[in-house]
Amino acid sequence: MKSKFNEIELRNITNFKVSDEYRKAIHNLIPGGSHTYSKGDDQFPILSPAAIARGKGSHIWDVDGNEFLDCSMGLTSVSLGHAYGSVLDAVKEELENGVNFQRPSVLEKEMAETFLKLVPGHDMIKFSKNGSIVTTAAVKLARAKTGRNLIAFPVDHPFYSYDDWFIGSTACNKGIPEDISKLSVTFESFNIESLKRMFEQYPNQIACVITEPEKGNYPHLNNSDFKVEAFLKEAIELCHANGALFIADEMVTGFKTDFPGTITKFNLRPDMATWGKGIANGFSFCALTGTKEVMELGGITREGEEKVFLISTTHGGETHGLAAAIATIREYQEKDVIVHNHQIGKKLSDLCKRLVEENELTDYIEVVAADWMPFFVFKDNNRAFSQGYRTLFMQEMIKRGVLFQGVFVPCFSHTEEDVYYFAKAFGESLEIYKEALKGGYEQFLIGNPAKAVFRKIL
Numbered sequence: 298m299k300s301k302f303n304e305i306e307l308r309n310i311t312n313f314k315v316s317d318e319y320r321k322a323i324h325n326l327i328p329g330g331s332h333t334y335s336k337g338d339d340q341f342p343i344l345s346p347a348a349i350a351r352g353k354g355s356h357i358w359d360v361d362g363n364e365f366l367d368c369s370m371g372l373t374s375v376s377l378g379h380a381y382g383s384v385l386d387a388v389k390e391e392l393e394n395g396v397n398f399q400r401p402s403v404l405e406k407e408m409a410e411t412f413l414k415l416v417p418g419h420d421m422i423k424f425s426k427n428g429s430i431v432t433t434a435a436v437k438l439a440r441a442k443t444g445r446n447l448i449a450f451p452v453d454h455p456f457y458s459y460d461d462w463f464i465g466s467t468a469c470n471k472g473i474p475e476d477i478s479k480l481s482v483t484f485e486s487f488n489i490e491s492l493k494r495m496f497e498q499y500p501n502q503i504a505c506v507i508t509e510p511e512k513g514n515y516p517h518l519n520n521s522d523f524k525v526e527a528f529l530k531e532a533i534e535l536c537h538a539n540g541a542l543f544i545a546d547e548m549v550t551g552f553k554t555d556f557p558g559t560i561t562k563f564n565l566r567p568d569m570a571t572w573g574k575g576i577a578n579g580f581s582f583c584a585l586t587g588t589k590e591v592m593e594l595g596g597i598t599r600e601g602e603e604k605v606f607l608i609s610t611t612h613g614g615e616t617h618g619l620a621a622a623i624a625t626i627r628e629y630q631e632k633d634v635i636v637h638n639h640q641i642g643k644k645l646s647d648l649c650k651r652l653v654e655e656n657e658l659t660d661y662i663e664v665v666a667a668d669w670m671p672f673f674v675f676k677d678n679n680r681a682f683s684q685g686y687r688t689l690f691m692q693e694m695i696k697r698g699v700l701f702q703g704v705f706v707p708c709f710s711h712t713e714e715d716v717y718y719f720a721k722a723f724g725e726s727l728e729i730y731k732e733a734l735k736g737g738y739e740q741f742l743i744g745n746p747a748k749a750v751f752r753k754i755l
């Protein structure tokens with residue numbers, strides 16, 4: 298590791314002049330300053346880029362011209378790499394044909410057939426431009442199919458949709474009528490007893506359970522013998538025994554844990570699955586797949602029966618998004634993208650674990666070694682999670698040219714060199730962390746710690 302490190306010269310990034318101007322102006326123009334709260338200024342230290350000018354492969358450049366190794370890859374949506382050649386070529390070619398017509402584009406059939414071939418047991422598909430639209434559509438179909446009102450999801454999972462049925466259950470429920478919030482019920486994630494208790498509490502009332510099938514950032518799922526597969530299989534059976542549908546939300550896991558996702562990795566048969574981030578290499582293409590029995594409710598061929606208004610959006614079938622998805626799927630089919638990405642993830646977490654051990658920081662920094670998405674937990678002197686220490690670590694990584702927020706999402710463009718670069722920056726940041734533990738992160742952090750996205754009060 299030492300000789301590899303010697304070859305690497307870390308960047309020293311201190312100029313955020315244009316970013317500072319951007320930060321000053323943007324909140325008067327765009328509420329939140331961005332189009333997902335996860336990209337907002339309150340999620341980063343002040344010494345950080347405020348906006349990105351371009352990306353290529355696994356690297357991005359900010360508005361001051363600073364270069365960063367990218368870790369989150371467009372909030373996990375860019376699975377092959379930024380401005381990835383074959384995807385761009387497919388998009389450019391499709392743009393020449395026009396992007397939206399009075400009737401569906403011929404590509405819709407090709408897309409449907411291509412995607413459905415990947416998902417065993419699912420017969421029909423609907424497209425959309427955002428993940429929230431497909432999770433909300435899945436929930437609506439479950440209600441229509443079962444005639445029940447309650448929706449269930451894990452209480453400790455961060456996000457399923459920006460629509461009222463989910464946001465009404467969070468601390469940020471202003472603007473959402475209580476009557477709607479009451480229709481969402483929760484259980485502890487990956488806890489079959491908790492799920493059983495929930496069904497007992499609301500007999501014959503729950504339309505569906507929606508859950509992410511794996512979590513890269515849960516230490517107990519990734520660092521122990523916990524059997525995720527057994528939980529998921531039992532959860533599906535339990536739902537069906539209680540007359541409810543099971544929806545696997547593969548928004549994050551899709552094209553990451555496996556190809557296409559955890560449902561094939563564990564041979565699961567959910568009634569519906571939702572897909573988005575990563576399936577079109579950052580282009581806006583999401584999908585709801587499901588069994589014919591459920592999905593056909595959204596169709597128009599059941600003459601004489603009641604219509605369910607499923608997804609109906611002007612831009613849902615935009616052609617270049619479909620072209621991007623088809624080209625992305627081809628890359629996964631022709632190359633060992635999953636194997637590459639997992640190797641990158643494993644190497645990175647192995648190196649970082651070693652560095653944490655060598656620096657005797659195992660009580661303060663936890664490396665959650667999910668190969669598909671290594672995650673890091675930063676703790677204070679009391680060994681409790683600390684936003685202050687986490688933000689300090691982000692600041693130090695950013696200074697060294699790594700745009701890091703505590704998670705690393707491997708993509709096909711990440712190289713071994715990137716991994717060593719990350720590890721060298723990580724090692725140097727540990728030195729600062731050690732010093733900070735002696736007298737507090739405040740000694741070294743410029744500005745305020747990052748804040749939770751879901752908080753009641755700004």
Ligand SMILES: Cc1ncc(COP(=O)(O)O)c(C=O)c1O
Binds near residue numbers: 427429456458546549
């Ligand atoms: C698990 C999960 N489901 C659904 C969504 C919603 O996707 P989108 O942001 O595209 O609406 C997200 C987004 O973060 C997610 O992580």
